[in-house]
Amino acid sequence: MERKKRTYTESVEKLRNVGLKPTRQRIALANILFSKGFRHIKAEDLYNEAISENIKVSLATIYNCLHQFTEAGLLREIKIDSTCSYFDTNLEPHHHYYFEKSKRVEDIIIDYKTSTITLPEPPQGGKIRTIDIVARVDA
Amino acid sequence: MERKKRTYTESVEKLRNVGLKPTRQRIALANILFSKGFRHIKAEDLYNEAISENIKVSLATIYNCLHQFTEAGLLREIKIDSTCSYFDTNLEPHHHYYFEKSKRVEDIIIDYKTSTITLPEPPQGGKIRTIDIVARVDA
DNA sequence: ATTTGTGCAAATCGTTTGCATCTGA
DNA sequence: TCAGATGCAAACGATTTGCACAAAT
Numbered sequence: 001m002e003r004k005k006r007t008y009t010e011s012v013e014k015l016r017n018v019g020l021k022p023t024r025q026r027i028a029l030a031n032i033l034f035s036k037g038f039r040h041i042k043a044e045d046l047y048n049e050a051i052s053e054n055i056k057v058s059l060a061t062i063y064n065c066l067h068q069f070t071e072a073g074l075l076r077e078i079k080i081d082s083t084c085s086y087f088d089t090n091l092e093p094h095h096h097y098y099f100e101k102s103k104r105v106e107d108i109i110i111d112y113k114t115s116t117i118t119l120p121e122p123p124q125g126g127k128i129r130t131i132d133i134v135a136r137v138d139a
Numbered sequence: 140m141e142r143k144k145r146t147y148t149e150s151v152e153k154l155r156n157v158g159l160k161p162t163r164q165r166i167a168l169a170n171i172l173f174s175k176g177f178r179h180i181k182a183e184d185l186y187n188e189a190i191s192e193n194i195k196v197s198l199a200t201i202y203n204c205l206h207q208f209t210e211a212g213l214l215r216e217i218k219i220d221s222t223c224s225y226f227d228t229n230l231e232p233h234h235h236y237y238f239e240k241s242k243r244v245e246d247i248i249i250d251y252k253t254s255t256i257t258l259p260e261p262p263q264g265g266k267i268r269t270i271d272i273v274a275r276v277d278a
Numbered sequence: 279a280t281t282t283g284t285g286c287a288a289a290t291c292g293t294t295t296g297c298a299t300c301t302g303a
Numbered sequence: 304t305c306a307g308a309t310g311c312a313a314a315c316g317a318t319t320t321g322c323a324c325a326a327a328t
Binding site: 079080081082083084085097099100106108109110111114115116117118119120122123124125126127128129130131132133134135136137138139 | 218219220221222223224236238239245247248249250253254255256257258259261262263264265266267268269270271272273274275276277278
């Protein structure tokens, strides 16, 4: 009970900090997303999890929130599979394993002591926003 | 005329080599894909290009062929954007710039003299099939 | 002749949108 | 109060599927 209350307060704070009004649904989703370690989650999964916790929320709101959280810098969207989007709660620079059979995503922490990537300048003077590395695993 | 005929024959050969029956549509699509340098193409684009060259083909066949070509090792599918798939005619190991505004894809040839990537072992004993590197450019 | 490919239209799937209703400050 | 959030169902766009017809060997 105490723990639950603390999680709730933390979610409210987190939302306020990024300028999002702490509504029932946003608080509940933030609780799910941020209270038990790093996660890679699909909209559908988050929806099911919310429903199974008796949170009254629609799929449209799930999508809205995921995008709002991403824009606010609470999540990072990862594009791995053309059939669906994943959202990552780990904001630190890191990369991913993608298990193609189980469609699961897992973090890779690259050791930059033994890794260097040198890219040529992008043509047309654009700035590189991110570099995504995905190791696709046959499992 | 002579050049056209040679391209045609080459496409027929190429299809036979990978065990695909050289039908009108497959030959025509192979001509488009493989006769003018490396390309990154979407199903829709290939369809439009085919139509504008008066090739009688349906979108369903475009998808069939792209997948058959990919399985046969003539193309490589690249997953960059969750809204659509790209197919790359360059089979050499290389990576990509993705211009997010124009949704264009361009090759990066990484210089492995100055780049090394060391990944930890994938968990669960799966084998790494490919490593995809996408530099997302704000242009 | 027999196998294989193709076209079409309908179905599917993840995601987005429009709009009426509700909620939080 | 009242801007902003939510729910619902319908719209969407890329891709796939089922099945009758056509083409390649």
